[in-house]
């Protein structure tokens with residue numbers, strides 16, 4: 542008996558026309574995108590309480606590696622300890638509050654540059670400078686054990702460092718809920734950024750970015766080149782608590798579903814520069830197709846075999862051959878992308894062995910009309926190849942831009958235009974369609990946090 546695979550809940554989720562919208566809001570207020578008052582409330586109600594991705598764990602590979610994480614006016618330091626664990630602390634010295642870290646670095650301990658108090662990587666106060674005082678530390682300042690750095694919840698999941706500014710936050714696993722096991726099966730923690738790993742400022746609210754990637758309704762207008770390979774009428778939507786995933790099968794039209802050569806053609810037509818991970822599967826796919834071809838070139842598929850199945854088989858074999866454990870993934874997860882919304886601000890485009898992750902967060906300058914976006918493409922590689930192939934993050938200076946691949950450029954240019962429109966105060970609501978379930982879910986969940 543095959544064991545149940547967590548991704549089956551997505552494979553069997555309702556199709557787009559069967560979705561129950563009864564508890565999802567389709568009218569969304571627009572002041573959330575530009576109003577300073579809303580932004581300030583969002584800071585309090587959402588960002589100061591929610592689990593959020595701060596970085597990748599492989600950005601802090603060694604004990605003593607640290608980095609600052611800022612959200613609004615709050616600053617934290619993430620550090621890998623001598624025991625290998627990543628911890629988070631409030632970036633404020635317990636003496637007179639100096640922010641002792643900025644940017645990124647490596648050190649065996651933290652020393653506050655103001656009066657030289659020093660702290661261990663576990664946050665404990667190690668030493669207090671007392672050059673003109675003869676007595677003990679105790680006499681000088683009180684109980685050292687009570688003056689460690691203030692700890693905040695930090696956990697690593699799927700290779701991402703999650704932080705929660707709320708010191709009483711529930712465990713991350715509780716927040717992730719059913720989404721956790723489905724994501725875990727992909728071994729995202731073993732993937733490394735390859736090719737694209739960029740952070741830049743965009744002139745739009747962070748939610749405009751999330752909206753743009755949480756629906757495929759815009760494909761017909763913005764990415765017409767994808768229409769022949771993705772049949773959006775077959776899109777499925779699976780709600781997983783605060784989070785959600787949709788998926789669309791590769792293969793194209795209804796005709797391709799019944800006509801083997803059309804289905805194979807649809808796979809061959811996948812634009813490979815957009816999908817480098819899929820491109821790797823093609824050599825084995827062509828071998829498998831050839832093994833079922835007659836000398837005249839026609840196909841002799843026995844009952845139950847299809848181009849789609851062969852593609853999935855080729856992907857499973859290629860990835861297993863590289864050393865990735867795909868036993869927890871379904872056949873559809875071999876060929877089709879899942880489009881995840883991880884509340885509040887993570888989009889993951891995910892398939893066995895690869896993913897593209899987009900994270901948008903409010904700009905630290907406090908302007909609701911701007912945000913940081915971070916986009917990276919991750920590939921699963923055998924451990925010995927990871928360091929050589931890893932692409933470090935490029936931080937694009939203000940006003941700069943790197944050209945992305947076609948589909949991403951198309952999305953990128955759309956977002957600033959949407960922000961411009963949303964800022965018109967006469968437009969009080971957006972009206973969502975029944976082809977945007979994740980956008981509706983995102984705003985419905987957000988409204989709950991804001992209430």
Ligand code: FES
Pocket residue numbers: 634635636637638639653654655656657658
């Ligand atoms: S504020 Fe850090 S040592 Fe004084």
Ligand SMILES: [Fe+2]
Pocket residue numbers: 753754759763764948952
């Ligand atoms: Fe898009």
